Amino acid sequence: MATHAKLSPSSAVRWLSCPAAPLMERGKPNTANSYAAEGTAAHHLADQCLSFGYSPSDKVSKVLAVSSKGIGFFKHDQPNKKDIAFEYEVDQDMADYVQEYIDLIDNIMAAAKAEGFFEQALPLESITGEKGATGTADAVLITDKEIIVIDLKYGQGNQVDAERNPQLMMYGLAALNEFDVLAEIESVRLIISQPRRQHVSEWTISADELKAWGETVSNTAKLIDSLDETSDLTDLFAPSEDACRYCKASAECKAYAEHVHRTVCADFEDLDAPLTVDDAKYDGDTLAKMFERIGLIKEWIKAVEQATVDKLYAGESVGDFKLVQSRGGRRKWLDEEQAEATLKAMRLKVDDMYNKKLISPTDAEKLKKAGTLGDIQWNKLQDLIVKPAGNPTIAPGSDKREAIITNPVEMFDDLTEA
Ligand code: SF4
Incomplete structure (x- = not known):
């Protein structure tokens, strides 16, 4: 029977670099949060659209319910509503981001003439030795000579790259083990789509190199399997930003x-x-x-x-610290309809009662997608749209963006002339 892997691809960045982590995390509960549930909702929407041919926009305003049993579109007469941990109403932003991911897959499938498998369960036992363990890849595309693994990252926090990404390499290796018999696979292409950061990252590894990497993974998995509460973990800890970020310990x-x-x-x-x-x-x-x-x-x-x-x-003491109420957010109407009716009854002018705001270019683009604005009208708006440059930010040398050239001497000259 397939089981969710303890040495999973999604935590591979941790256990491969810090083999002490699985034992340290043992018995600690998963702490689901609203960001994770939002990601689950986006993945489910993408899967439904790819598998059944919907457009994400068709599902705007539909509610996805995330429970311990899984995820599905909410039905008002559904039983066990108490099980629902999070609900998400699909909005146009989520539909647009998921559409970008689907467009990427469609384009790659068309260019590579690939066959696609979505939310594909892949056996991991031959890699980690864990009986019946599987991992689920977002999209696996197969051609005559290449496997393409595509991973949707819905978060917008940390940018994630495909190069030597252990999670994608594990999915790639598992897909290679699964599909190699159907075709003579020479290489595995790993792609990360992070639409909320406008980021797509791609990296290709040869099938042979990936299999050789798999040997080191198997050896680390064997080492982890041999550990128990009596083991000395001292030399196995390897703290790093990537490893420790989501470690339960x-x-x-x-x-x-x-x-x-x-x-x-x-x-x-x-x-x-x-x-x-x-x-x-x-x-x-x-x-x-x-x-x-x-x-x-x-x-x-x-x-x-x-x-x-x-x-x-939990009511436990932590030195002299205590929980207090923060200042809270901005004031808002308890019931907008009631507030509106009350203000109207006070005979306020419409201009005094409502704020009018021009729609943004993003809102205009949504009108274009909805067919309210035609191509000619949308083209006319293009000259009126600017994208201000972002503030300078620090990036590693490997970042693909051009470095900003600064010339302190010129800046100094400008100041002396002023
Ligand atoms: S916190 Fe970091 S160093 Fe400690 S067990 Fe977890 S991954 Fe390893």
Whole structure:
């Protein structure tokens, strides 16, 4: 019988780099959150559209209900409403983002003349040794010589790239094991679609190299399988931003806490050395080393904050800290219809009662998609649309965007002329 994998592709970035993590996480509950449920809703919408040929826009205003038993479109007469953990009304934004993912798949399938399998369960037992374990790939496309694995990332937080991405490599390897008998597969293409970040990342690996990588995965899985509560994990911990971000043990992992402590306190050249403020050199190399560690420290702070909130909610004591009510959001009408009727009864002018706002280019584009604006009208609007440049942001050297060229001398000249 197929079972959800303990050594799953989605957590491979963690257990492959930190083999101590599965034992540390054992017995800790999954903490579902609204972002994860939103992602589940987007994946279900995409799957329904790809499998049954709907357009995502057809499902706008329909409610997806996420429960412990799975996900489906909400029916008002459905039993067991109490089981529902989250509900999502599909809005036009979700429909547009899912449409981008579907367009990407359609284009690749047409160009590669590929056959597509969606929400495809793939056996993992031959990779991790875990009996009956499967993982579900969002989309697997098969051609004569190539397997293409496409993963929808609905989050807009961290940008995710395909190159050497352990989750996609595991799906690719599992697909290779499953479909290699049907065709002579030479390469596996891994694609991440992250429509809310306007990001598509693609990387290709040869079938042979992927199989060789699979050997190291199997060896790590065997090592993890051999561990129990009596094992010495000291040399297996490997804290890193990617590994620790979603680790269920992150708030109580000594190795992670010590690593953050050393990172913050050390002089950024020798992590085991004591703090030597006098020697601190804030040159470019030192700043780069410090900057690289910001993500790791931020994730640790989030984990500690969440664990503190969880303990306080559970009524446990955390030193002198307590939960208090925050200032709350902006004031709003308790019942808009009642407020509107009351204001009307006060004979307020329409202009005083309502705010009128011009629609945005995004709203206009929705009108174009809905057929309210025609092609000619939409084209006329193009010259009126600008996209302001974003603020400068720091990116690693591998980022594909052009570096902003700054010239401090010219900037200085401008200031002296003013
Ligand atoms: S918090 Fe990080 S170092 Fe600790 S077990 Fe989890 S992944 Fe490993």
